[in-house]
Amino acid sequence: MPNQRSGITHNYFKYVSKTLKIAVTGPESTGKSWLSKRLAAHYDTLWVPEYAREYVENLDRPYRKEDILIISKEQLAREEQAAPSARKYLFCDTELIVSKIWEVYKYDTLDPWLEKHIRENRYALYLLCDIDLPWEYDPLREYPHKRQFFFDWFTHELEQYGFPYRIVSGGYDERLGNAISLIDDYFARD
Numbered sequence: 001m002p003n004q005r006s007g008i009t010h011n012y013f014k015y016v017s018k019t020l021k022i023a024v025t026g027p028e029s030t031g032k033s034w035l036s037k038r039l040a041a042h043y044d045t046l047w048v049p050e051y052a053r054e055y056v057e058n059l060d061r062p063y064r065k066e067d068i069l070i071i072s073k074e075q076l077a078r079e080e081q082a083a084p085s086a087r088k089y090l091f092c093d094t095e096l097i098v099s100k101i102w103e104v105y106k107y108d109t110l111d112p113w114l115e116k117h118i119r120e121n122r123y124a125l126y127l128l129c130d131i132d133l134p135w136e137y138d139p140l141r142e143y144p145h146k147r148q149f150f151f152d153w154f155t156h157e158l159e160q161y162g163f164p165y166r167i168v169s170g171g172y173d174e175r176l177g178n179a180i181s182l183i184d185d186y187f188a189r190d
Helices: 011-015 032-042 051-057 065-085 095-108 111-120 143-159 171-189
Strands: 019-023 045-049 089-093 125-129 165-168
Touching: 019 032, 032 045, 032 089, 032 171, 045 065, 045 143, 051 065, 051 095, 065 089, 065 095, 065 111, 095 143, 125 143, 125 171, 165 171
Parallel strands: 019 089, 019 125, 045 089, 125 165
Antiparallel strands: none
C-alpha cells in the first residue's frame, strides 16, 4: 500500500535496498568506461560515468589538488542519485580509491574525507581492470609507462581495505564475457 505522504510503495524501498553497487576500477586506459556501459546494457540497468573526465574537460586551467575532492563528492552524489532507478546492479565507472591514489601520487597528501568515505562507501564487488589492453592515447591520461605500478597499487589498496574484488582481463569482448561470468559467479552464492 502506498505511503500516503510520499506516494511511494514499500516495494520501492525493498527494491532500492537490494541494489548492488559494483565498482569498475583500475589504472588509466584499461577499458573501465567501455566495460561499465556494456555491463549495464547486459544487465538492463544503469551505470554512472566517471565524473572526473567531464569535470577536467570543462576546466579552463590544469586540475589542482582541491579538484580531486570536488570530483569525488560529485561522483558519490551521482551514484546516490542513480541507485533508486537501477535494477539489481548499479555499475560505477570509478570509485574513491582512484581519487586516493591520484592525490597521494600527484600531491603526496590524502584528504581525511577521502579515507573516511572509501571505508563508508563500500561496493558489493570491485572489478579491477587488468592492464592487458593496449594503451590508447587520450589528452587526460598521464602515465602510460606506469600501468603496472598503478595496477599493483590498486591491488594493494583493495586488499588493505579487505574489499571483495576480481581482476577482469582479456580483449574487449573477452573482458566483457569474463566480467559477466565473475559477477554471476560471485553473486550466485547470495
